[in-house]
Structure formats: C-alpha cells, structure tokens
Amino acid sequence: MLRMIDVSVNYGHFRALKKISLEVNEGEMVALLGANGAGKSTIFQTISGLIKPAGGAIEFMGKRIDGLPPDQIVRLGVSQCPEGRHLFPQMSVYKNLILGAYVRSADRKGTAETLQEIYKLFPILEEKKNDPAGSLSGGQQQMLAIGRALMSRPRLLLLDEPSLGLSPLVTKEVFRVVKEINRAGTMVLLAEQNANVALRLVGRGYVIENGEIVLEDSSRGLLSNAQVKKAYIGA
C-alpha cells in the first residue's frame, strides 16, 4: 500500500502542497479530484520522486520512498502515466512499450509476456506497433501511455488526467481498461477533473483544493455531497 503522511512541497516560497495525507490500500482504486492547479500533478510528481518533499513521509509497501531517485521508485513498483503522456514521439509504439520495461530489461521473457498482455488490453497498439508514437490519435496515445506505464509491472499505477482531451467514447474505453487493470490486482490512484466519470469507477476519493485535502469520502458520499456536485460535477 501507499501512504503519504503530512507531505508538504514548496516551489520556492510558494507552498504547493500542505500536509497531504492519503493512502491507497491493496487492491484499491482511489480518485484524486480537484481543479486545474489544485496540486494533483504535484502529488504525483512527489510520489514518483521527481520533486523532493519539504516535509512528511511517503511509504510504499512499508518502505520509505521519499528521497529515493525516480528510477528506484519505479523499480519498487510505482509507475506513473503522467498528464500530457510524455511519450517518445519519434519512436515506434513498440519501442515506447519496451522502454516502459526499462527497469526490468534483464527479464526478456517477462517483458515479452507483459507486451502481449498490453496488446490484449489495447489491440490498436499491436496494429500500430511500427508507427511513431507521435502519429497516433489522442486516444491511442493515451492508451500507449498507460501501456508503457504498465510495462514495468507496477503494483501501483498513478494515472494523471487520462481523460484530458479525449472524446467521451474514447474516455469510456480507456476507463474500462483501467477498471480491468485494477481488478487484476494493481492499485490505482487516479487524478481527474472529471469527477462524474471518476467517481463511478473508484471506491473512495479525496478532494484537493489549493494544495490541501479538503474532503475524503466514499465515492457514493462524494457523489451526493452538495459541495462536490457544485464544484466538480456541475449538476
């Protein structure tokens, strides 16, 4: 399980995260809701080791991971599919996926197996395996980004705004697969602005505002919460 305890992050004098505490338990899928700039991506970057926290602790499977370099965090089983995807645009789909398994490159057989699993989840990726990643449509790129993140066989997948810029139909398809990934045993922490969609998928959620957790509840509780409705669902 993942546990953040009172994690604070500063950007210069600006306090981007204020004593964030959250957890994702074995088998869970948890949503992180909040507007643009609330701090969702900062939380993800901090978990992945791209930003060093100014205070607090992050534990994964009982081990402190704050302060570790990003590659070791991936090795421990935390993989991030970042906002904006950050694919390698001039490389083929296949090569992007293979690089996703960079930390376990010694395990050739296992990598080949995982690759087949990803192709099964997203058949379009196998069809387009020789095309440069930059030539794919937005939805296909998002699938590739998720596929690449799964190539390291993570125990926890950090999924940052996967629905951004996708049509409702493609979003549905992407989330169907995310649900499948979670059912197979991978923990998922999902950051979304689209609370309506996210809350139908997860068990629990946190609401972030200005770098602080202001609300924490089951998805049912959040869906019926008047504040959440007003701010994130628009109903």
Added chain:
Amino acid sequence: MDLFLQQIINGLTTGSIYCLVALGLTLVYGVMHLPNFAHGSLYMMGAFITLTLIKSSGLNYWLAMLASAVALAAIGIAAERLVFHPLRNAPHANNLIAAVGLLLFLEGLAHVIWGPEFWQLPTPYDRVVQFLGLTITQQRLFIVAATLVLLAGLYLFLKKTLVGASIEAMSQDRKGASLVGIKVSRVSMLTFAIATGLAAVAASLAGPINLVYPSMGHIVILKAFVIIVLGGMGSLPGAVLGGYILGLAESMGATYISMAYKDLIAFAILVLILSLRPTGLLSGGVK
C-alpha cells in the same frame, strides 16, 4: 571535370570531420539542452593527446587515436560531473557561462602543456593514390571511410541497443524518460563521453591534413554550430546532412568563388537556409 571531382573528394573529407564534431554537439544539445561551446576545445585536446602519444611514446597512429578517444571520453565525463551536473537546476545562462569558462580553461591548459606552436600530426597514410585520374592522399580516403564506419556504428548503437534507446528517449522527452526509470545523470555522462570521444577521433583524423594548435577548435566549433542549426537542433541526421553540405559548399566555394571567402560560405548558407526554413532542414529530436 577533374577539378570538380577533386573538390568533391575534398568536400567529403572536410564534411566528414564536420559531421563527427557536429554529431557530438547535437547529441549533447538534444539530451541536456546545452549548447556546449567548449566542444571545440575538447576537439583540440583530442588532437594534442594523439600527437603526444605518437611523438613521446611512439604509439601507432591507430592506437594513439583510440587512446585519445578514451581519454577524451573520460574528460567529457569529468566535465559533465564537475561543471554541468552541479548547474542542472540553475538558470540556463549559468550553463552557457560555464561552457565558455570550460573553453577558456582547456585552451589555457593546452598553452601551458603544449605551448602556442603549430604541429602536424604524423600519419602512416601519407602516400598519394591515383584514382580515376585524381590525386588523393590516403589520409583523405581514410577520413571518409572511418567516418562512415563510425556513423554506422553510432546508428546501430542508438537504434538497436537499449542503452542507445535511453539516450534517444531522453532527448525526445526528458520527463517521460525519468518516469520509465532511465537514470538521467547516467545518460548525461554517457552522452558526454560519446560526444567528446567522437571529437577526439575527428581531431585525430583531421590532424594530418590541418594543423594542431591550441585555438584550432575555434573555427571548427563555429561551423559545427552552423551545421546543427542548419540541420535542426538536436537532429542527428540533420547534423550528418548539414556537415556534408557545408564541407562540399566550402570546397566548391573555395575553388570556384574565392579561397579567401571559404569560411564566409558557412555563414552565408546559414543565413540562406534559416530564412527559408527557420527550424532547420530536419528539425526533430528536441521538441
């Protein structure tokens, strides 16, 4: 016609040297977003180390060039660790200033160790061959052949190995590379080592036809910058293409226009191409 063919050969020779220098420059730029002004001084160090090894220990030309490439790779790694790595989070201007500082330091060092004289690098390939009625020194053929072998090797390394892919990945998306677990500092060191190693080979190849002296890197680095701007910053095929275009244009210009304006041609081409295609011929690699 003979003169024309002769100039093609000369252009390919100079172009090969340009290619190797520009490739290193563009690799470092692609991965670290650093325009390394000191690249020309590292090239100069490569020439002097080869020269010293041949003159003082009588090492064979090949072995001396190889040893010099290894030595420069080590110097490149040291430069990355001691100069650029500590500045990785600093404002961009600091990197530029540090690169100029490194340039001045290396040049000063060369003056102290080897003095300001001009040297010629001895080569075993100093004979002349007759080919299709042309007179070509073996060294020129050797330069072109060696460059082609290196280009093929670099291509295979980048496209067919995982380590090579990690370099490409970092130049295409730095954050994406970190998130799949590629070690940024290891790739930076490796990139520097390859770039400076290539520079050492280029300098050792050019040493017998040009001269070796402490400021020999100046004009080379200027041209290498023209080439990578021409080819598209961070683009490896662009660096190769730009290198040969420049080499050929210079030798043609020197023959048919004027020898005195040889070095001007590079900059005339730069102005011309940038006004037609501001992003360079083959922009890519770096977004």
